[in-house]
Amino acid sequence: xxxxxxxxxxxxxxxxxxxxxxxxxxxxxxxxxxxxxxxxxxxxxxxxxxxxxxxxxxxxxxxxxxxxxxxxxxxxxxxxxxxxxxxxxxxxxxxxxxxxxxxxxxxxxxxxxxxxxxxxxxxxxxxxxxxxxxxxxxxxxxxxxxxxxxxxxxxxxxxxxxxxxxxxxxxxxxxxxxxxxxxxxxxxxxxxxxxxxxxxxxxxxxxxxxxxxxxxxxxxxxxxxxxxxxxxxxxxxxxxxxxxxxxxxxxxxxxxxxxxxxxxxxxxxxxxxxxxxxxxxxxxxxxxxxxxxxxxxxxxxxxxxxxxxxxxxxxxxxxxx
Amino acid sequence: xxxxxxxxxxxxxxxxxxxxxxxxxxxxxxxxxxxxxxxxxxxxxxxxxxxxxxxxxxxxxxxxxxxxxxxxxxxxxxxxxxxxxxxxxxxxxxxxxxxxxxxxxxxxxxxxxxxxxxxxxxxxxxxxxxxxxxxxxxxxxxxxxxxxxxxxxxxxxxxxxxxxxxxxxxxxxxxxxxxxxxxxxxxxxxxxxxxxxxxxxxxxxxxxxxxxxxxxxxxxxxxxxxxxxxxxxxxxxxxxxxxxxxx
Ligand SMILES: Cc1cc2nc3c(=O)[nH]c(=O)nc-3n(C[C@H](O)[C@H](O)[C@H](O)COP(=O)(O)OP(=O)(O)OC[C@H]3O[C@@H](n4cnc5c(N)ncnc54)[C@H](O)[C@@H]3O)c2cc1C
Numbered sequence: 234x235x236x237x238x239x240x241x242x243x244x245x246x247x248x249x250x251x252x253x254x255x256x257x258x259x260x261x262x263x264x265x266x267x268x269x270x271x272x273x274x275x276x277x278x279x280x281x282x283x284x285x286x287x288x289x290x291x292x293x294x295x296x297x298x299x300x301x302x303x304x305x306x307x308x309x310x311x312x313x314x315x316x317x318x319x320x321x322x323x324x325x326x327x328x329x330x331x332x333x334x335x336x337x338x339x340x341x342x343x344x345x346x347x348x349x350x351x352x353x354x355x356x357x358x359x360x361x362x363x364x365x366x367x368x369x370x371x372x373x374x375x376x377x378x379x380x381x382x383x384x385x386x387x388x389x390x391x392x393x394x395x396x397x398x399x400x401x402x403x404x405x406x407x408x409x410x411x412x413x414x415x416x417x418x419x420x421x422x423x424x425x426x427x428x429x430x431x432x433x434x435x436x437x438x439x440x441x442x443x444x445x446x447x448x449x450x451x452x453x454x455x456x457x458x459x460x461x462x463x464x465x466x467x468x469x470x471x472x473x474x475x476x477x478x479x480x481x482x483x484x485x486x487x488x489x490x491x492x493x494x495x496x497x498x499x500x501x502x503x504x505x506x507x508x509x510x511x512x513x514x515x516x517x518x519x520x521x522x523x524x525x526x527x528x529x530x531x532x533x534x535x536x537x538x539x540x541x542x543x544x545x546x547x548x549x550x551x552x553x554x
Numbered sequence: 555x556x557x558x559x560x561x562x563x564x565x566x567x568x569x570x571x572x573x574x575x576x577x578x579x580x581x582x583x584x585x586x587x588x589x590x591x592x593x594x595x596x597x598x599x600x601x602x603x604x605x606x607x608x609x610x611x612x613x614x615x616x617x618x619x620x621x622x623x624x625x626x627x628x629x630x631x632x633x634x635x636x637x638x639x640x641x642x643x644x645x646x647x648x649x650x651x652x653x654x655x656x657x658x659x660x661x662x663x664x665x666x667x668x669x670x671x672x673x674x675x676x677x678x679x680x681x682x683x684x685x686x687x688x689x690x691x692x693x694x695x696x697x698x699x700x701x702x703x704x705x706x707x708x709x710x711x712x713x714x715x716x717x718x719x720x721x722x723x724x725x726x727x728x729x730x731x732x733x734x735x736x737x738x739x740x741x742x743x744x745x746x747x748x749x750x751x752x753x754x755x756x757x758x759x760x761x762x763x764x765x766x767x768x769x770x771x772x773x774x775x776x777x778x779x780x781x782x783x784x785x786x787x788x789x790x791x792x793x794x795x796x797x798x799x800x801x
Contacts, residue, residue: 243714250714302720305683305693328679330713333671333729334695337683341652346764347684350677362768369674371571375768414692414726418708419719428715434801458801469732476698476733477712482567482674483591484732485712491800502567505674508773512800514790515779525779530793534784546788550795 236262237321238271241331245278249431250327250389252287257392258325259288264357272315274308275300285399293406304413305334311408313342328386336386346378349386369482369505389430390488432461434491439465441496441536445473454544465497481506496536499524557601558664560655561617562590563626564675573770589626592670592731599735600700601668602634612636616658618651620644631748632740643758652684653761659689665724671696671731682729692726698733
């Protein structure tokens with residue numbers, strides 16, 4: 234018996250969201266009196282043994298040329314084989330782009346109850362109930378899982394990573410791997426920038442910025458904070474910014490430590506995607522902007538004056554100029 | 555080319571989120587119901603575009619729900635699509651719903667199944683993946699672009715901090731999100747035509763629910779905003795650093 238954590242990688246590196254999933258999985262293992270193990274598919278450059286510090290005892294590594302890119306169908310069958318070998322009772326994914334492709338498939342394959350968007354450890358005595366985010370982060374649901382094997386997809390930034398001591402035993406696992414039916418032809422990445430869903434800090438701007446030519450100050454602030462940039466829907470719709478920056482109910486849902494909203498009114502559909510953020514700062518010239526009701530800190534003022542000053546003050550704090 | 559588009563009924567994006575029956579049920583009182591935006595704006599509209607480009611494309615819509623889903627499916631038909639199937643079953647978990655759609659998909663032998671990336675109420679993001687597994691088909695989640703190329707499709711999907719473009723052999727299941735298509739509104743002709751398009755009601759096959767919602771809760775209210783003078787921006791930085799420990 235074990236808890237099995239799916240380790241997600243990008244360019245051979247373990248994603249931050251997977252460190253959270255490992256910490257979370259090892260806590261569940263403690264809770265139900267078993268050990269936490271993990272599975273990683275495809276090429277990995279990071280030192281896997283060191284992932285023991287997140288509570289993982291054993292890591293199954295499946296390397297095979299057919300696993301160099303995600304084909305959810307192929308990956309699912311491999312994870313199912315590892316889950317079987319590990320006697321997994323609980324399987325943990327990050328609820329990120331790859332997790333969303335594999336976890337539901339695995340649920341159907343193993344006929345194992347699946348809860349996506351988990352935000353807290355499950356209640357395990359009695360039963361097995363997971364708290365998940367619903368209604369686009371406007372509410373939570375407690376979902377009971379009625380099957381022997383349970384699958385959970387943990388929301389990124391919902392559970393704090395804890396690193397202690399420990400090394401994991403890494404074994405190379407021989408799985409039957411089907412030839413992929415999905416062939417990846419191109420990958421484009423915003424290089425050097427922080428992926429939006431993994432970012433600790435997000436600087437986001439709306440129609441109040443007037444036009445794409447004014448985004449320099451937004452980017453400068455983001456750079457100073459090592460933050461990712463985001464925007465409201467009309468901004469993406471008007472092609473001021475790329476679609477993958479659109480956050481909200483119909484865009485990407487995020488939960489950074491700090492969300493800075495500049496010139497965004499705070500419509501309910503926008504809030505739906507960002508109100509899981511731990512700290513929200515709003516800069517808006519309209520004191521009646523609904524966003525202030527959802528904010529922790531705010532400045533009522535003109536973004537064109539406030540944002541450059543804000544960036545300067547942060548640089549001063551960080552000792553850069 | 556036959557496309558199956560999955561349609562779900564969700565509360566309007568501005569609906570007040572409240573619960574009844576000791577916090578075990580969503581309070582539908584006064585709530586307006588809409589087509590799940592991801593199903594409508596992205597998957598359905600993209601399917602309609604494919605049909606506009608090639609008149610031989612056939613679009614079927616499927617929903618799993620009680621009769622109160624009929625206005626939603628009619629609205630979807632008003633946007634486009636040739637006929638609709640409603641599996642007459644009340645709400646269940648995603649495995650149950652996926653099992654019902656899988657049955658419809660098997661009977662119709664579709665080349666392509668589109669779902670939205672998630673519903674805006676339960677945010678499961680799971681029907682597409684489950685369906686693909688039940689049908690043993692390839693699955694691309696979170697697609698932002700979709701083109702047909704003979705017996706294959708060229709699909710772009712979201713990855714952390716970027717995009718990945720891939721070729722996939724059809725049939726396949728695709729979950730759709732922003733970028734796939736631009737939102738449309740139904741016109742009068744579409745609304746009139748929808749009245750006479752077939753809406754077939756079929757009874758569910760037996761399937762299990764693997765999970766169940768025990769209760770709902772609302773997040774705690776925010777303590778209230780602390781306002782900082784725009785002339786004193788460094789105070790905001792101090793608060794974020796010392797009090798919130800966020801920078
Ligand atoms: C079904 C549906 C789904 C939707 N999904 C989303 C979604 O996912 N994400 C999303 O963002 N929206 C979504 N919307 C749209 C949403 O309702 C709002 O229209 C949108 O969020 C508004 O964007 P905004 O705040 O950038 O623009 P506006 O509402 O125009 O607000 C601009 C703000 O900038 C302020 N401002 C102007 N000038 C300055 C200045 N010089 N300095 C400081 N502040 C200034 C103004 O006071 C105002 O508050 C959705 C709508 C619907 C109907």
